[in-house]
Each structure stands twice: as structure tokens, then as C-alpha cells.
Amino acid sequence: MRRPWVAGNWKMNGLRETNALLAKGLSLLAAEREIDICVAPPAPYWLQVVDAMEGTGVRVLAQNVSEHAGGAHTGEHSVSMLQDCGLAGALVGHSERRQLHGETDVVVAEKFAAVRKAGLQPVLCVGETLDERRAGETLSVVSRQLLAVLESQGPDAFDGAVLAYEPVWAIGTGLTATPEQAQAVHASLRAVMAAFDADRAGQLRIVYGGSVKAGNAAGLFAMPDIDGALVGGASLDAQEFLGICHAVRQRL
Numbered sequence: 001m002r003r004p005w006v007a008g009n010w011k012m013n014g015l016r017e018t019n020a021l022l023a024k025g026l027s028l029l030a031a032e033r034e035i036d037i038c039v040a041p042p043a044p045y046w047l048q049v050v051d052a053m054e055g056t057g058v059r060v061l062a063q064n065v066s067e068h069a070g071g072a073h074t075g076e077h078s079v080s081m082l083q084d085c086g087l088a089g090a091l092v093g094h095s096e097r098r099q100l101h102g103e104t105d106v107v108v109a110e111k112f113a114a115v116r117k118a119g120l121q122p123v124l125c126v127g128e129t130l131d132e133r134r135a136g137e138t139l140s141v142v143s144r145q146l147l148a149v150l151e152s153q154g155p156d157a158f159d160g161a162v163l164a165y166e167p168v169w170a171i172g173t174g175l176t177a178t179p180e181q182a183q184a185v186h187a188s189l190r191a192v193m194a195a196f197d198a199d200r201a202g203q204l205r206i207v208y209g210g211s212v213k214a215g216n217a218a219g220l221f222a223m224p225d226i227d228g229a230l231v232g233g234a235s236l237d238a239q240e241f242l243g244i245c246h247a248v249r250q251r252l
């Protein structure tokens, strides 16, 4: 039984006042003890959100992290800073980082390693663009992105980690992958992992991201290999996010 996992990626949204309102709305999640629930606010608000979520069981993630331990890296933040601020982990390789900030598979794997070595939870994001899907390259792209970590760090690198499948064409577009489309990719990713370690593949939580809302979550979570969600836009609305967290309970 894989424990359901849902996270809200707030991206570059929110200010102190709206964060406080959203966090207050999310405090109802304290009841959801059998599910892992996380939020990933922008870095300037980590401490605000860590404080606001105290006692709720909701954990706070970074949206990105440096692969370097410290030093002359203007604008970056290290895993030690995440730890110092009380964060539980970090997203690595989000498609917006790969596409807009030129992060390669190698850099993403280094970030994954840095998070893991600090004992925090890495969330590896993989996904294909619309052109890649149309060219029939979906499975080769997401496998390559997963293998960049698996081959360099081994399957035990995924102990406690989460793998997020986020088709780029479904992010922020309102186009959701159908449950069947997402399930097919999740099953393939699990098979890639199984070639290294079948037990660990069975335990790996693979979550879906891309226009998940309260209204389409149940269909996705009914699929055998969709263990939760990484939610963007809908996580900025407490009721929507609560609805998604409730929907994932069907997997318990």
C-alpha cells in the first residue's frame, strides 16, 4: 500500500496576506493524517508558511534548490537553507525550470542527490512536451529523465522520494491527460524502475500533475499507478485543494 501524496506548487504566486488566508484554509487538512500533504510556496515565504502550517501535519517544500552546497551562487538557495527553515524537501526538474532556466538532466540529478543526501524528500518531475508526444516520444523522454537519476544514483536513491509525471502540454493549460493516458505513462515509469529493483518499484509513489482540479481528481486517483497529485493553479484555492486531498482518500 503506497501512502497517497498530494502537493500544492504555488509557483510564483502569493504575497504575505494571501498566503496567510490560504494557509488558514488549509489548516482543515490537519484531519488528513493518512495522506502526505505538502505545499511549495515561493522561497521568501518559506518561514511564514512553515509557521502557519505548524501542528497541521502539512509539510513545506521548496520549488527548486541549488545542486551546490554554498558559496558564490547569486540568487540560489542550498539544501542547508531548506533544512534551517524547516522544509521537508524540494521539487527538482520541474518543467518550468527545465524549459525556462535551462536545467539539464545532469543538473536535475545533482539537485536530486543534494536533497537526498541532506535527508530531505526529493520530488523528481518528468514530462514530455506536446511536440514530443505528437512525435511518439513520450516514453523515451520520461524514461530518459528518470534514468538520469536511476543510473547515476541507483534505485535506493528513491527511498522516500516521489516521482511526479507532469506532461508539459497539460500544465496550466486546462488540458488534463486522461486518467488512461496518465496511467499508461505511470505504469511505464514503474516498469523502468522495476528493471532496477522490483520491490522498490512497487513502493515508489508516482503522482500526476497537469491541470488537476477537485472535479477531475477522482478519475485520476482511480487508476492503479496514480498515487497522488502535484497541483499548480488549483492549489491556490483552499477549497479546490481540499477537494483534491479528499479525493485521494479513495486510494486508502
Ligand SMILES: O=C(CO)COP(=O)(O)O
Residues within 6 Å of the ligand: 009, 094, 166, 170, 171, 172, 173, 174, 209, 210, 211, 212, 230, 231, 232, 233, 234
Ligand atoms: O506544474 C504543475 C505543478 O507543479 C501543474 O500546474 P497546473 O496544475 O496549474 O496545471
